[in-house]
Amino acid sequence: MEKNAHSMVSQRNKQDLLNRMRRLEGQVRGITKMIEDDRYCVDILLQISASRAGLQKVGLSILDSHTRGCVTSAIKENRGDEMVDELIDVLDRFMK
Amino acid sequence: MEKNAHSMVSQRNKQDLLNRMRRLEGQVRGITKMIEDDRYCVDILLQISASRAGLQKVGLSILDSHTRGCVTSAIKENRGDEMVDELIDVLDRFMK
Amino acid sequence: MEKNAHSMVSQRNKQDLLNRMRRLEGQVRGITKMIEDDRYCVDILLQISASRAGLQKVGLSILDSHTRGCVTSAIKENRGDEMVDELIDVLDRFMK
Amino acid sequence: MEKNAHSMVSQRNKQDLLNRMRRLEGQVRGITKMIEDDRYCVDILLQISASRAGLQKVGLSILDSHTRGCVTSAIKENRGDEMVDELIDVLDRFMK
Numbered sequence: 001m002e003k004n005a006h007s008m009v010s011q012r013n014k015q016d017l018l019n020r021m022r023r024l025e026g027q028v029r030g031i032t033k034m035i036e037d038d039r040y041c042v043d044i045l046l047q048i049s050a051s052r053a054g055l056q057k058v059g060l061s062i063l064d065s066h067t068r069g070c071v072t073s074a075i076k077e078n079r080g081d082e083m084v085d086e087l088i089d090v091l092d093r094f095m096k
Numbered sequence: 097m098e099k100n101a102h103s104m105v106s107q108r109n110k111q112d113l114l115n116r117m118r119r120l121e122g123q124v125r126g127i128t129k130m131i132e133d134d135r136y137c138v139d140i141l142l143q144i145s146a147s148r149a150g151l152q153k154v155g156l157s158i159l160d161s162h163t164r165g166c167v168t169s170a171i172k173e174n175r176g177d178e179m180v181d182e183l184i185d186v187l188d189r190f191m192k
Numbered sequence: 193m194e195k196n197a198h199s200m201v202s203q204r205n206k207q208d209l210l211n212r213m214r215r216l217e218g219q220v221r222g223i224t225k226m227i228e229d230d231r232y233c234v235d236i237l238l239q240i241s242a243s244r245a246g247l248q249k250v251g252l253s254i255l256d257s258h259t260r261g262c263v264t265s266a267i268k269e270n271r272g273d274e275m276v277d278e279l280i281d282v283l284d285r286f287m288k
Numbered sequence: 289m290e291k292n293a294h295s296m297v298s299q300r301n302k303q304d305l306l307n308r309m310r311r312l313e314g315q316v317r318g319i320t321k322m323i324e325d326d327r328y329c330v331d332i333l334l335q336i337s338a339s340r341a342g343l344q345k346v347g348l349s350i351l352d353s354h355t356r357g358c359v360t361s362a363i364k365e366n367r368g369d370e371m372v373d374e375l376i377d378v379l380d381r382f383m384k
Binding site (some may be wrong): 014017018021022024025028029031032035036038041042044045046048049051052053055056058059062063065066069070086087090093094096 | 110113114117118120121124125127128131132134137138140141142144145147148149151152154155158159161162165166182183186189190192
């Protein structure tokens with residue numbers, strides 16, 4: 001049922017990710033509202049911290065699917081090197 | 097014109113933060129859409145990375161206002177210690 | 193007994209920081225040794241992670257002293273702005 | 289000439305990593321010295337930041353070898369799942 005052969009996120013995992021993303025959307029809108037309402041800076045900072053952690057978790061889950069899916073397939077078909085280059089490159093950005 | 101005495105974000109800075117937050121809201125909704133559309137994992141990861149960096153930037157800007165505003169006032173009124181405790185605590189979370 | 197007026201790390205805190213740094217020096221030498229001995233990559237990565245976290249903790253403790261010391265003094269003497277600029281700048285690097 | 293079958297760091301890459309680690313050892317000792325000499329907090333913080341970034345780079349390079357080596361071998365021998373679990377787990381710690 002995948003529309004895209006590259007996507008290796010299972011339907012179950014996908015629904016979980018979408019639920020988490022909706023919550024994160026709400027959290028991010030909440031931050032905008034807090035700034036609008038001149039809420040206490042430290043409370044806003046904690047909310048920002050929580051949203052960043054939530055995004056990181058979604059990212060890690062996608063990274064997991066990607067490694068298990070695309071990277072694994074590529075390696076089995078002996079075209080893993082390029083895939084690993086790309087993976088390391090995205091990790092480098094992700095770790096910042 | 098601040099509704100909240102604790103808030104030390106200037107009106108100009110506030111508008112800039114709100115603009116950046118609206119863009120981030122759109123970016124985060126974009127990530128949900130990418131997952132929904134089974135887009136390529138690495139592209140989603142790069143988008144997550146960009147949103148996290150954007151949130152970090154907003155956080156740093158709020159941290160700046162907070163230190164220049166609340167923390168500075170507290171220190172001048174000799175009640176800075178508690179404020180610095182709170183600041184270090186939020187930095188600790190923020191750095192993760 | 194500070195040799196340097198800028199330094200606001202108390203003698204007690206300083207000894208604690210020095211002890212932690214000696215342990216970190218040992219940990220970092222340990223990483224070199226692990227690479228030399230062709231130890232398992234994941235074990236090396238965990239050790240690198242631990243050292244980075246240790247350095248972060250030392251940094252946070254110095255940040256605490258700095259804010260309580262130099263930044264507080266500067267603010268009381270109405271020359272806080274420049275100090276906060278510098279602080280935010282170092283936080284920006286530190287958060288990466 | 290690998291002493292350990294698990295290690296997939298090439299000899300050339302290994303020498304490069306060892307050189308980088310020696311520099312990092314010096315940098316970390318330098319931080320201890322700066323604290324000892326009551327050097328300016330912000331300068332110490334910048335040095336800590338640089339060492340953390342250096343360790344991250346070594347980690348990323350080991351992660352690269354690990355994925356290209358151990359993980360790739362495991363996947364080809366159909367025992368990749370466990371390896372990817374371990375990889376994601378170490379990434380989770382590493383990203384903090």
